[in-house]
Amino acid sequence: MTQDPSDSTIIDGVHYHQFDIVIVGAGGAGMRAAIEAGPGAKTAVISKLYPTRSHTGAAQGGMAAALANVEEDSWEWHTFDTVKGGDYLVDQDAAEILAKEAIDAVIDLENMGLPFNRTPEGKIDQRRFGGHTRDHGKAPVRRACYAADRTGHMILQTLFQNCVRLGINFFNEFYVLDVIMSEVDGVEQPAGVVAYELSTGDLHVFHSKAIIFATGGFGKIFKTTSNAHTLTGDGVGIIWRKKLPLEDMEFFQFHPTGLAGLGILLTEGARGEGAILRNASGERFMERYAPTIKDLAPRDIVARCMVKEVAEGRGAGPNKDYVYLDCTHLGAEVLETKLPDITEFARTYLGVDPVTEPVPVMPTAHYAMGGIPTNVNAEVLRDNTTVVPGLYAAGECACVSVHGSNRLGTNSLLDINVFGKRAGNNAVAYVQNAKFLPLPEDPAVFVRDMIEGVRNNPGTERISVLRKELQEEMDTKAQVFRTDESLDSVTKTITHLRDRYMNIGVQDKGRRYNTDLLEAIELGFLLDLAEVVVFSARNRKESRGGHMRDDYPDRDDENYMKHTMAYLTGDPHSSDAADHIRLDWKPVVMTRYQPMERKY
Amino acid sequence: MSTATIDAPAPVDDALKPFIVTLIVRRFNPELDDEPKWVDYDVEMFSTDRILDALHKIKWEQDGSLSFRRSCAHGICGSDAMRINGRNRLACKTLIKDLDITKPIYVEAIKGLPLEKDLIVDMDPFFESFREVQPFLIPSKKAEPGKERIQSVADRARFDDTTKCILCAACTSSCPIFWTDGQYFGPAAIVNAHRFIFDSRDDAAKVRLDILNDQEGVWRCRTTFNCTDACPRGIQVTQAIAEVKQALMRGKP
Numbered sequence: 058m059t060q061d062p063s064d065s066t067i068i069d070g071v072h073y074h075q076f077d078i079v080i081v082g083a084g085g086a087g088m089r090a091a092i093e094a095g096p097g098a099k100t101a102v103i104s105k106l107y108p109t110r111s112h113t114g115a116a117q118g119g120m121a122a123a124l125a126n127v128e129e130d131s132w133e134w135h136t137f138d139t140v141k142g143g144d145y146l147v148d149q150d151a152a153e154i155l156a157k158e159a160i161d162a163v164i165d166l167e168n169m170g171l172p173f174n175r176t177p178e179g180k181i182d183q184r185r186f187g188g189h190t191r192d193h194g195k196a197p198v199r200r201a202c203y204a205a206d207r208t209g210h211m212i213l214q215t216l217f218q219n220c221v222r223l224g225i226n227f228f229n230e231f232y233v234l235d236v237i238m239s240e241v242d243g244v245e246q247p248a249g250v251v252a253y254e255l256s257t258g259d260l261h262v263f264h265s266k267a268i269i270f271a272t273g274g275f276g277k278i279f280k281t282t283s284n285a286h287t288l289t290g291d292g293v294g295i296i297w298r299k300k301l302p303l304e305d306m307e308f309f310q311f312h313p314t315g316l317a318g319l320g321i322l323l324t325e326g327a328r329g330e331g332a333i334l335r336n337a338s339g340e341r342f343m344e345r346y347a348p349t350i351k352d353l354a355p356r357d358i359v360a361r362c363m364v365k366e367v368a369e370g371r372g373a374g375p376n377k378d379y380v381y382l383d384c385t386h387l388g389a390e391v392l393e394t395k396l397p398d399i400t401e402f403a404r405t406y407l408g409v410d411p412v413t414e415p416v417p418v419m420p421t422a423h424y425a426m427g428g429i430p431t432n433v434n435a436e437v438l439r440d441n442t443t444v445v446p447g448l449y450a451a452g453e454c455a456c457v458s459v460h461g462s463n464r465l466g467t468n469s470l471l472d473i474n475v476f477g478k479r480a481g482n483n484a485v486a487y488v489q490n491a492k493f494l495p496l497p498e499d500p501a502v503f504v505r506d507m508i509e510g511v512r513n514n515p516g517t518e519r520i521s522v523l524r525k526e527l528q529e530e531m532d533t534k535a536q537v538f539r540t541d542e543s544l545d546s547v548t549k550t551i552t553h554l555r556d557r558y559m560n561i562g563v564q565d566k567g568r569r570y571n572t573d574l575l576e577a578i579e580l581g582f583l584l585d586l587a588e589v590v591v592f593s594a595r596n597r598k599e600s601r602g603g604h605m606r607d608d609y610p611d612r613d614d615e616n617y618m619k620h621t622m623a624y625l626t627g628d629p630h631s632s633d634a635a636d637h638i639r640l641d642w643k644p645v646v647m648t649r650y651q652p653m654e655r656k657y
Numbered sequence: 658m659s660t661a662t663i664d665a666p667a668p669v670d671d672a673l674k675p676f677i678v679t680l681i682v683r684r685f686n687p688e689l690d691d692e693p694k695w696v697d698y699d700v701e702m703f704s705t706d707r708i709l710d711a712l713h714k715i716k717w718e719q720d721g722s723l724s725f726r727r728s729c730a731h732g733i734c735g736s737d738a739m740r741i742n743g744r745n746r747l748a749c750k751t752l753i754k755d756l757d758i759t760k761p762i763y764v765e766a767i768k769g770l771p772l773e774k775d776l777i778v779d780m781d782p783f784f785e786s787f788r789e790v791q792p793f794l795i796p797s798k799k800a801e802p803g804k805e806r807i808q809s810v811a812d813r814a815r816f817d818d819t820t821k822c823i824l825c826a827a828c829t830s831s832c833p834i835f836w837t838d839g840q841y842f843g844p845a846a847i848v849n850a851h852r853f854i855f856d857s858r859d860d861a862a863k864v865r866l867d868i869l870n871d872q873e874g875v876w877r878c879r880t881t882f883n884c885t886d887a888c889p890r891g892i893q894v895t896q897a898i899a900e901v902k903q904a905l906m907r908g909k910p
Binding site: 104106107110111112114115124161163164166168169170172173174175177178179180181204205207210212214218219221222256285286287322398401402405406407408501519520521558562563565567568569571573657 | 686687688689705708709716717718720721722724725726727728730731732733734735736752773774777779782784787788791792793794796800803804805806807808809810812813816817820821823824848856858859866891908
């Protein structure tokens with residue numbers, strides 16, 4: 058909306074722009090990076106959506122920071138909770154940064170104008186959330202700073218407002234599809250990105266010194282998900298296709314309280330305010346599984362318990378296939394003032410009034426713990442230690458790893474702010490001394506071939522049919538519980554779907570707002586990433602955090618206390634994934650905390 | 658309490674029986690058409706499905722070229738504001754069961770913004786109006802380094818309603834003044850000005866009030882309440898505009 062056309066030149070129908078820093082994605086991480094980058098370097102933010110449509114806006118419950126505004130708290134406790142919550146696969150140096158910088162991150166947002174809920178003294182109010190505890194697990198602590206149950210919405214709006222204040226250059230509805238890599242002294246470095254302009258079908262090359270990926274997650278590999286339709290893992294997929302590694306892809310979080318059958322998120326903040334999970338007989342079943350913190354156990358544990366209750370016949374409803382979130386004792390005032398949005402979601406989409414009735418819920422695919430490996434400076438890694446100069450990633454698309462094998466609620470809104478800011482600052486420092494690398498002769502050729510290939514493919518397969526099959530199979534076989542058998546089966550399905558994808562046909566052959574073509578390209582990324590998720594999951598023969606193997610129910614620190622690193626090594630279309638994916642390991646950084654059994 | 662959940666309502670039986678619904682969609686592809694045209698589609702729906710589900714069914718099963726924006730699909734991203742049976746709504750928040758399906762359902766793009774294709778309009782003019790009201794906190798003094806500002810619960814509540822805005826444009830594009838005069842700021846921009854004018858931490862109310870005192874500002878509002886009816890977030894838009902008018906007459910918030 059503010060792109061300056063005078064900036065660009067057109068050569069052979071392709072638009073060329075030059076910016077010091079290009080940020081791909083305009084959600085929380087991207088715009089937080091832009092707020093640092095904009096004043097220090099010539100910056101562009103490119104998004105396939107309008108910025109305020111980004112899925113940060115759907116986050117509800119809060120953002121963790123040990124402000125100690127309402128009770129005693131410390132960043133060290135927060136670090137411990139994050140490490141334990143991630144089932145010890147968290148890099149502890151990164152978790153310490155996350156917890157320490159959380160305090161400034163919240164203050165930054167308040168200073169930028171975010172309307173947090175307030176305590177009677179006028180300070181930022183805080184609420185309880187799953188896995189956040191006082192003094193290393195003794196009791197739940199009030200650590201989540203919040204704005205009703207639209208904290209993500211307020212963060213997204215506040216960051217966008219501040220981008221407007223700073224005059225950040227946005228390229229809205231531009232779909233980035235490639236990173237241009239140039240070789241410098243034998244080392245591959247990014248020289249820019251190529252984007253497809255949705256409104257015109259034109260191609261744009263953004264020549265740049267530094268690139269920050271902030272493209273979010275890929276929950277649409279699953280059918281039941283809290284994720285937006287647009288969360289198709291494009292950024293993670295671009296990095297993968299460039300043969301850069303992806304870390305810990307087997308770890309996906311299933312949020313316990315999705316509206317049954319729909320997957321729409323009901324915040325954990327509801328349980329933070331006192332809501333209770335019950336099975337068909339009304340039993341508060343979490344008391345059996347996590348006697349100390351009960352319904353406020355971390356998400357992986359609660360999700361497993363819910364699925365178990367249903368599997369063992371204690372589910373509610375005509376098909377006994379969900380449990381209840383009971384908010385009825387909270388009273389209308391708490392629901393209307395602190396949880397108004399989820400109250401409305403239940404009313405609108407299920408016709409259930411949480412004030413008087415329990416709400417049917419089941420786990421919903423929510424968050425990718427894995428993604429593009431980075432160090433604590435948000436620099437992208439090409440192996441376990443080597444940085445790709447000028448390439449950064451932050452937010453859900455990245456894996457620092459602050460979340461290990463299971464993210465705590467409220468740590469993602471924190472992650473995007475802490476590491477988005479770091480990415481922006483570090484990119485500014487980098488471009489001061491960096492040069493624009495020469496572009497290849499026709500930098501847009503790869504994207505042009507991809508788009509025209511899809512547009513003109515004379516195939517007969519429908520995108521929606523393939524996508525539905527993928528999503529349903531992933532829900533059945535790679536969700537909360539997994540086995541060798543289920544993962545083998547879904548692997549075969551994905552291979553078959555990838556073959557059929559070669560035979561797709563789109564009906565819309567036009568250039569303007571061709572969302573048929575867009576969905577086809579998105580499906581390509583989903584298939585690639587689903588394959589990596591499942592391939593990594595098969596290889597981890599243990600249960601840890603969000604990765605629960607029915608056939609290997611225990612955590613195995615001896616063999617698996619390490620991150621998975623997946624590399625694309627061969628022809629991605631070869632039928633056996635093992636022919637084109639190589640898996641390796643990366644050590645976990647441990648500083649203060651030795652792994653212990655995870656009890657709550 | 659512990660047994661209260663046993664008798665909880667099962668999803669209504671109607672939800673299990675699909676039926677045919679006719680949608681009549683105003684289609685326009687500038688690459689092929691001179692004029693927009695209305696096209697009928699029959700789709701099999703459940704009563705708990707949303708209009709967005711119906712549009713997806715058309716796109717995914719009948720005509721892949723049907724174009725519309727959508728993202729979160731539960732009313733928080735603001736992508737899919739459109740005119741459904743003549744009223745501005747979000748397609749993802751409009752359930753089939755809440756419409757009269759004995760008649761066809763008419764779906765078209767929101768009005769007053771340039772039509773790009775099918776249900777997609779150019780949103781840039783809308784966001785330009787938003788930008789013009791200086792929609793960001795302009796504090797009187799810098800906060801102490803590393804410290805939050807203090808704000809009372811009552812002061813925070815004063816502007817709560819207008820913080821809910823998702824910039825979907827349902828209000829602005831339902832406004833008859835905006836239809837006839839595209840220069841008018843429109844309700845959404847005024848709502849976002851209100852959000853800061855009444856924030857106790859902000860000190861630039863005067864600047865924003867001056868902007869809205871312009872001939873294309875709040876005085877164009879004729880209080881038809883279309884905007885309030887259209888808002889999918891339940892914001893009392895007309896009241897917010899009235900509060901800005903009163904602040905202008907007082908000369909302060």
